[in-house]
Amino acid sequence: MKLKIAIQKSGRLHDESLKLLKDCGISIDNGRDQLKASAKNFPLEIYYLRNGDIPQYLKDGVVDCAIIGENLLIEKGEDIRILEKLGFSKCRVSLAVSKIFEYDTIMDLAGKRIATSYPVTTAKYLKEKGIEAELHIINGSVEIAPNIGLADAICDIVSSGSTLFKNNLKEVEVIMKSEAVLAASPKLPDSLSEVLRNFRFRIQSVLKGRDYRYVLLNAPNDKLQEIIRILPGMKSPTVLPLAEEGWSSIHSVVKQDAFWEVIDNLKMAGAEGILVCPIEKMVL
Ligand SMILES: Nc1ncnc2c1ncn2[C@@H]1O[C@H](COP(=O)(O)OP(=O)(O)OP(=O)(O)O)[C@@H](O)[C@H]1O
């Protein structure tokens, strides 16, 4: 039995979603205009759908899982389970107002008009804060609403902030942070749990690999202990003798976000000829 996965047909999530499948070693027969495709070497069937439609397909069990923006689950999919956070398409859902709006607290939005494509998320947040406001639902170009007099505030996705900036808006409240996630249908049949487990294992190995770098370096033997302390690795680093007497080569892994700090420390500890390589997959 094949696992049915929904992927965004086109848009912010599309390319990275396909790249993830590819990095998982799954190859797809990908006719450009095909809305459904099969993986050649894994029991997976891919459905290309609109991101906004995917929560309903998950709820109905039309697809078993999906790669989707986490923010949409608050909007349309309370009963949909997140299986993995995928680390791309990071953004936040925020409230923003005109730069000249004198904003102190959320109370300043009471009775105001808020334009958004995410009415459920916005309403939930306002309710939590005990604020009543008027919501105007629009499907795109939300940031233009305050400038054309359609709203006093907006609730939309912010990433770099450049769309807000270009429209003379300022972000005043972050409602939630979001990234792409692998989500599961509440109707996922038990018969697919083995395939899903296998699929998740591949994804986890790829994501772990993306988080780390493989480091190789040379050091004089009397500096080894200090360097090993800086580079603990997965279990412990590999130490191999160099052809030159009194020197060793050390191999280890380092977390990508700690990388520059670690490199500085390694140099100070006497490491030379440091090479850093990407890791394709990592299984702990
Ligand atoms: N500027 C951005 N930076 C990073 N991530 C974003 C950005 N805009 C949207 N996203 C994330 O990517 C997801 C898809 O956004 P995109 O704009 O491609 O499609 P959409 O408008 O939600 O949907 P549809 O596929 O139904 O047209 C969003 O749900 C959000 O999680």
Ligand SMILES: O=P(O)(O)OC[C@H]1O[C@H](OP(=O)(O)OP(=O)(O)O)[C@H](O)[C@@H]1O
């Ligand atoms: O903070 P920024 O980096 O500027 O990104 C935020 C913008 O990106 C998204 O729009 P998108 O480009 O996806 O267009 P859309 O409205 O057609 O979905 C979102 O709706 C914002 O408008």
Ligand SMILES: [Mg+2]
């Ligand atoms: Mg968008």
